[in-house]
Amino acid sequence: MPLRKINNKRKATLGFTLIELLVVITILGILAAAVLITINPVKRQNQARDAVRVSDFRSLTGSISEYKLFIGFYPPDPAITTETEFASDEGDNWIPGMENFLKSLPKDPKQAGIIATLASLVKDLTKAQSTKISSTKPQVAATQSVTITANQTDGKMRYRGVAPNYYPPDYTSNCWVSTISASGDIGNYYNVNESGTYAGEFRTYLPFDTSSIPSNAHITSATLKLNLQQNNSANFTLNIRDFDWGNSLECPSGENDDWGRNPPNSTLVGTFNGTNFPPHNSFQDFFVTIDDLTSIKKNGLTTFILTSDKEEANLQPSGNNLISIGGYDCGNCNPKLKPQLIIEYTTEPSPEPSPEPSPSLPPQESPSPSPSPQPKGCKNKKHIYCYIVTTDHQSAILWAQLDDENDERIYYKPTATCKNTPPPDTFFNYCINNP
Structure with a gap:
C-alpha cells in the first residue's frame, strides 16, 4: 500500500x-x-477592421429582422421620422426605434479607434516583459482622412510602332502626348488588318498635391481610386510606380526620359490584378492599395506612373490589351470619375499640460460653442455604417466600407452575396440587402 x-x-x-x-x-x-x-501591419489591420464590420452587420441584421418580424415593417416607425437614410455618425441610436431590439448600435471601427487601441496594447505587451502593464487606458491618436483629386498636370503618353519592326516601338520617334484628355490609357496593342499593322504602348501619369498633409503625420494607408471606362480585353497586372516627370509631360528623345524606360527603374509602390478589373463601359470604381507609403510626399506633389506589366516587358499582345480610366480634364464630368488618392494618417495627441495653480478669483470664461452637428445622411462620408429604407418600409439595405480590396464580399466580386451598386457620392463597397 x-x-x-x-x-x-x-x-x-x-x-x-x-x-x-x-x-x-x-x-x-x-x-x-x-x-x-x-508582418504587413497595414493589411492585417485592414482585415481586422473588416472582420469587425462583418460581425457588426451580423448583429444588426439579426436585430433588424427581429424588428420587422414583430412590427411588420423595417425600422424606423414613420410616426417617429419620415427620413429614410441613416448614418452611424448621427448618434448612439442612429437607427430610431432599435433601442428595444439591440442594446447598443455598432459603429464603424474607425469611428471608435478600435484597431489603433489594439495595436497599442500589443506593443505594450511585447515591451513589458518583466514589468507590469499600466492600468491607464492607452491614448489613441486621432485618425484623419483626406481625399485628393489628380491635378491638371496629369496626362498620357503613347509610342506607336514603326514599320517594318512594329513591336516593340522605336523609342526615338512616333511619340504622342495628351495632357487634356477625358481618359487615361494603360497597356499595349498590336493589330493586323487589311489597312495595315498598328502597334503601340500607353502609359498614364497622375500627380496629386499632398502638401496639405502635416509634416508630423504618420501615414497609415493610401489608396488610389480609379474609375474604369473601357476594358479592351485587358489581361495584365496594373503597376503603380513612384515616378517624377518634372510636372511637365513632354515627349522624350528616348525611352529614358518622361517615358521612364522599358523595363522601368522607378520604384513599384502598388499593383492591381487585371482579373479584378470592372466590366467594359461600366464606369465603376476600383481601388489600388499603395503598399509603399514612403511614396506619399508630405511637402509637395505625389506623382505616379501607371503601366502594364506586359507592356513594361515588351511582350507583344494579340489585339488590344488596354484599359481607359477617367482623367482629370474631362470637362463637366462628374468629379467622382476623376482619379483620387485617399490617404489616412494619424498625428500624435498633444501632451496634457501640467496643472496650473488656480487663482483666487478665476476670470470668467465664455462657454465654448457647441460643435456643429454632422450632416444628415450617408453621402461623402468615409468609414461609417449606413442604413437605407424604402418609403414603404418593406425593403432596406445596410452599407459599409471594407478596407481590404481583395475581400470576396465586396459587391462587384463574383462571390459577393449582395451585388447592389453603392449609392452615388458614397464610398461603400459591402452591403446586406433586406436584412
Missing part, C-alpha cells in the same frame, strides 16, 4: 495543470497577435 501511494503521487506530477495550460495558451495568443501585426 505505501508503494502504491508513492507511485500515484509521482504520476500526478507528470502532467500540466489546467491553469498552466491556460497560461501557455494566453502567451501563444499574444505572440501570434504580435507576429501578425508585425
